[in-house]
Amino acid sequence: xxxxxxxxxxxxxxxxxxxxxxxxxxxxxxxxxxxxxxxxxxxxxxxxxxxxxxxxxxxxxxxxxxxxxxxxxxxxxxxxxxxxxxxxxxxxxxxxxxxxxxxxxxxxxxxxxxxxxxxxxxxxxxxxxxxxxxxxxxxxxxxxxxxxxxxxxxxxxxxxxxxxxxxxxxxxxxxxxxxxxxxxxxxxxxxxxxxxxxxxxxxxxxxxxxxxxxxxxxxxxxxxxxxxxxxxxxxxxxxxxxxxxxxxxxxxxxxxxxxxxxxxxxxxxxxxxxxxxxxxxxxxxxxxxxxxxxxxxxxxxxxxxxxxxxxxxxxxxxxxxxxxxxxxx
Amino acid sequence: xxxxxxxxxxxxxxxxxxxxxxxxxxxxxxxxxxxxxxxxxxxxxxxxxxxxxxxxxxxxxxxxxxxxxxxxxxxxxxxxxxxxxxxxxxxxxxxxxxxxxxxxxxxxxxxxxxxxxxxxxxxxxxxxxxxxxxxxxxxxxxxxxxxxxxxxxxxxxxxxxxxxxxxxxxxxxxxxxxxxxxxxxxxxxxxxxxxxxxxxxxxxxxxxxxxxxxxxxxxxxxxxxxxxxxxxxxxxxxxxxxxxxxxxxxxxxxxxxxxxxxxxxxxxxxxxxxxxxxxxxxxxxxxxxxxxxxxxxxxxxxxxxxxxxxxxxxxxxxxxxxxxxxxxxxxxxxxxxxxxxxxxxxxxxxxxxxxxxxxxxxxxx
Numbered sequence: 001x002x003x004x005x006x007x008x009x010x011x012x013x014x015x016x017x018x019x020x021x022x023x024x025x026x027x028x029x030x031x032x033x034x035x036x037x038x039x040x041x042x043x044x045x046x047x048x049x050x051x052x053x054x055x056x057x058x059x060x061x062x063x064x065x066x067x068x069x070x071x072x073x074x075x076x077x078x079x080x081x082x083x084x085x086x087x088x089x090x091x092x093x094x095x096x097x098x099x100x101x102x103x104x105x106x107x108x109x110x111x112x113x114x115x116x117x118x119x120x121x122x123x124x125x126x127x128x129x130x131x132x133x134x135x136x137x138x139x140x141x142x143x144x145x146x147x148x149x150x151x152x153x154x155x156x157x158x159x160x161x162x163x164x165x166x167x168x169x170x171x172x173x174x175x176x177x178x179x180x181x182x183x184x185x186x187x188x189x190x191x192x193x194x195x196x197x198x199x200x201x202x203x204x205x206x207x208x209x210x211x212x213x214x215x216x217x218x219x220x221x222x223x224x225x226x227x228x229x230x231x232x233x234x235x236x237x238x239x240x241x242x243x244x245x246x247x248x249x250x251x252x253x254x255x256x257x258x259x260x261x262x263x264x265x266x267x268x269x270x271x272x273x274x275x276x277x278x279x280x281x282x283x284x285x286x287x288x289x290x291x292x293x294x295x296x297x298x299x300x301x302x303x304x305x306x307x308x309x310x311x312x313x314x315x316x317x318x319x320x321x322x323x324x325x326x327x328x329x
Numbered sequence: 330x331x332x333x334x335x336x337x338x339x340x341x342x343x344x345x346x347x348x349x350x351x352x353x354x355x356x357x358x359x360x361x362x363x364x365x366x367x368x369x370x371x372x373x374x375x376x377x378x379x380x381x382x383x384x385x386x387x388x389x390x391x392x393x394x395x396x397x398x399x400x401x402x403x404x405x406x407x408x409x410x411x412x413x414x415x416x417x418x419x420x421x422x423x424x425x426x427x428x429x430x431x432x433x434x435x436x437x438x439x440x441x442x443x444x445x446x447x448x449x450x451x452x453x454x455x456x457x458x459x460x461x462x463x464x465x466x467x468x469x470x471x472x473x474x475x476x477x478x479x480x481x482x483x484x485x486x487x488x489x490x491x492x493x494x495x496x497x498x499x500x501x502x503x504x505x506x507x508x509x510x511x512x513x514x515x516x517x518x519x520x521x522x523x524x525x526x527x528x529x530x531x532x533x534x535x536x537x538x539x540x541x542x543x544x545x546x547x548x549x550x551x552x553x554x555x556x557x558x559x560x561x562x563x564x565x566x567x568x569x570x571x572x573x574x575x576x577x578x579x580x581x582x583x584x585x586x587x588x589x590x591x592x593x594x595x596x597x598x599x600x601x602x603x604x605x606x607x608x609x610x611x612x613x614x615x616x617x618x619x620x621x622x623x624x625x626x627x628x629x630x631x632x633x634x635x636x637x638x639x640x641x642x643x644x645x646x647x648x649x650x651x652x653x654x655x656x657x658x659x660x661x662x663x664x665x666x667x668x669x670x671x672x673x674x675x676x677x678x679x680x681x682x683x684x685x686x687x688x689x690x691x692x693x694x
Contacts, residue, residue: 049642051634051658077604079407086407089606093640096602100647112604240412266376271636274376275412282419296376 002028002133005070005106007062008035010055010091011078013165013194014243017172018151019074025143026133031070033062036201040065041299047101054202054267054298055195056090056097063098063105072109072132073098079114080242087242088272158221164207165221166198186317189218189254191247191280192265192273202297203265204306213314218259220250227253236279241272251280254290261291261317268298291317331356332450333396333428335387338548339473340573342505343466349508350462351451358390361551365390370661372420378409378632379552379660380545385417392426398450399428404435407607408637440581467577469504472517474574476500479524481568484561485535488528494558496523533564536679537623540569541616542630543609543638546659547571553630554665556657556672560628563676568624570594570616571609594619601644610637614644621650625679628672633660653678 004023006012012032020030033040036058044061045052066073075095080086090097095110111129113122130140150172157168169175188210190197197203197219210217220228228249232239235252239245247264254262264280266273277294284292293313295306333356334344341357348355359365361383369386388399399421403414414432421428434442447459476497483493500520507513538560546552548571557567579590591612595605598615605611617627629645631638642656655675657668 049639049656052639052643079604086411086607089407089608089610089636089640092407092604093602093606093610093637093644096604097640097643100601100644103647110603236415240415269376269634271378271409271634272412274374274634275409275416278374278416279419282423 002072003031003070004028004109005031005033005063005066005073007059007066007073007075008033009059009062009199010094010195011076013198015151016165016169017154018147020173021150022143022147023074023133025146026130026139028133031066033065036061036199038201041201045299048097051269053090053269055193055199056094057299058199058202059094060098060102063102067102067105070106073106074109076109076111076113078242079112080116081113082239082242083115085239085242085244088270155221155225159224162218162222164198164217164219165194168221184216185214186260186314186321187216187218187258188314188317189250189259189262190265191220191250191254191262193243193246194221196265196267196297202267204297204301204303206263206265206306206310209307209310210314215314218254220246223250223253231256235283241276244272244276247273247276248279251277252283255280255284255287255292256289259290260321261293261313263313264292264294266294266296268296291320330354330398330450331396332398332400333358333388333391333394334400335384335391336361336549337545338550338573339470339501342473342501343470343573343577345505346466346469347447347462350465351447351454351458353450353452356391356394356396358387358394361387361549366551366661372424374416376634377416378635380543380549380632381409381413381416382661383545383549383552384413385420388417388421389424389426392421392424392428397428398431400431400433400446402435403432406435407605408635410435410608435580440585443581465510467574468510468513469507470577471574472504472513473501474572475517476504476520476524477572479521481557481561482566483524483527483529484558485564485566486529486531486533488530490562492527493524493561496520496527535564535566536625536676536683537566537568538676538679539616539620539624539627540567540630541613541620541627543632543635544571544576546630546632548573552632552659553657554659554663554668556628556630556668559669559672560676563672565676565679570612591615601648602640606637606640608635608637610641613638613641614648617645617652617654618648618650621648621652624652625683626653626655626675628675629654629656631656631658633658653682 006019023030040061041058043064045057047060048057063073075098077092077095078087079092095108098105099108109129109132111125113125126144127137127140130143134140154168154172157163157171158165207217228245231252232245232249235248251262251264264277266277281292281294284290295309331354345355345357365383365386368389369382373382373385391399401414401417404411414430418430431446433446444459451459480493480497487493503516504513507516540547540557547569560567594612594615597618598611602611602614613629620627645654655671
């Protein structure tokens with residue numbers, strides 16, 4: 001059986017159920033790398049120039065951990081999944097960059113997704129990917145339809161039941177599910193790309209820490225696509241980046257309703273986020289309703305620094321809430 | 330309507346020529362200087378790239394001088410440039426300036442976009458007048474770039490360092506003042522003549538260094554600490570593909586006719602990078618592959634945190650075609666002495682490589 005490796009980084013959190021279904025329908029076995037470790041980060045960052053961003057370094061670490069464990073590695077180049085909104089250069093260059101810096105990697109399954117080039121080109125690209133496994137176009141079609149169903153179910157699961165991607169993936173694959181905490185001090189919304197929020201090594205277990213302090217955590221995936229899109233439109237008009245909704249849309253939405261505080265998580269040197277997070281920050285300054293904190297992380301960020309800032313932020317929110325109660329009384 | 334815009338190398342000469350011919354009132358901010366940079370850095374989000382900060386500084390200075398219409402470049406591209414207008418507008422509004430914003434899209438219909446914009450800004454001048462103004466500005470730009478190409482050669486071999494730079498500065502001023510085609514032609518001929526007669530070291534065989542990388546920082550001497558002139562002082566002949574004139578020629582006219590000057594470069598890059606990654610990343614890889622045989626070395630210029638150039642920088646060491654590349658990242662912290670030290674070391678390396686190569690050839694024959 002052909003083994004396809006999927007690194008547990010970057011777009012894994014957005015599309016894993018879809019990819020898994022697609023490859024399994026075509027008769028392949030999917031191998032996912034284990035959660036991020038410090039070794040992965042060090043091995044990944046030793047291969048690239050220093051100012052490459054943290055998530056890409058970690059991605060390469062995951063690829064390195066998959067070498068010799070699979071026959072192919074799946075690295076799509078997603079240019080655009082929305083009309084006239086494009087993805088960051090690093091996603092587009094990812095297959096070629098991986099090939100250049102990890103010459104020992106298994107052959108890379110490289111597919112370019114660009115909605116702007118029309119449906120026909122998209123179908124061609126998908127068939128091109130399926131050709132590695134079968135000649136039969138109908139089988140590829142069936143697999144992609146099943147994959148799309150899985151993706152729909154995944155999004156549904158997150159937006160209707162308020163699950164985070166790791167929880168939803170666990171539920172879909174039937175693994176043991178982590179229990180979400182019930183007690184609530186405050187509701188904190190986390191905004192940022194999924195590969196930042198749910199990679200516990202990058203975020204220093206931010207979600208877990210917030211829940212430990214008896215807070216309810218909201219994430220961008222818990223909103224429906226419509227809510228995200230309308231919030232983006234209100235804040236910046238037409239989206240420019242492919243994954244702008246997760247930052248600007250979610251930020252705009254949670255700043256207006258539903259949260260006591262918003263934490264923006266971005267990585268140092270992230271091109272799109274440097275502008276999008278700034279938009280959210282400016283919005284927060286103008287609204288003056290919800291407390292906003294932006295955390296910029298890189299491989300030097302220490303746990304202590306994150307914890308200190310988090311504690312100060314939570315203290316501020318709790319004091320604010322107490323004062324509001326006093327005013328009401 | 331008082332129109333303000335930002336700088337990019339010598340582009341202001343072309344814009345000025347348009348404004349003069351069309352009679353619009355143009356507010357040109359002072360050329361990039363330390364204050365521009367400080368203003369830009371002060372009001373920009375910290376993680377943004379140098380071109381954003383400098384152009385923001387320009388726009389603030391234009392607003393201070395009373396501009397009420399700002400032209401900001403943008404587009405649908407992959408790089409952050411497409412988002413510049415949104416962010417810069419917000420920052421300027423928060424600073425309390427009152428202005429109307431015009432986005433000049435660098436993707437899509439470039440020429441018609443520009444023509445329509447000129448029509449609007451010139452209070453409905455006749456199309457004849459607009460096209461003749463457009464042509465005059467572009468011809469000026471061509472004259473400047475033609476002289477610059479000669480300057481790049483002369484700098485390396487001139488006996489008294491700095492002569493070419495002085496002549497170049499004078500030439501720019503003369504071209505700026507020229508108000509008809511005849512004067513322009515005369516000025517161009519004159520200065521190329523003068524440059525050819527500068528006292529030169531005829532024995533020297535200067536190493537050739539290509540400048541590749543991101544568009545803005547390769548063209549804006551303030552952003553790259555005048556790297557070309559510094560290389561000239563070290564006795565290096567500089568070559569560069571990007572010139573404003575060639576860019577205008579292709580992206581405004583020939584590209585829409587299906588003639589792409591970059592297709593050769595893209596083809597060269599294909600084995601290593603299969604697709605456009607936005608900005609100039611694809612071209613950077615392609616140029617390395619293409620010029621590996623022709624040049625002695627390459628200097629790769631990129632703004633700090635530039636996404637496309639980081640991709641290129643990661644891919645470049647893996648190419649079969651081998652040539653020394655010196656990556657230089659430009660940002661507001663960039664320090665001249667540090668850069669000079671690196672350049673000197675790089676040029677020494679190129680010279681010793683050349684010596685070793687020549688010795689090998691002697692031994693071989």
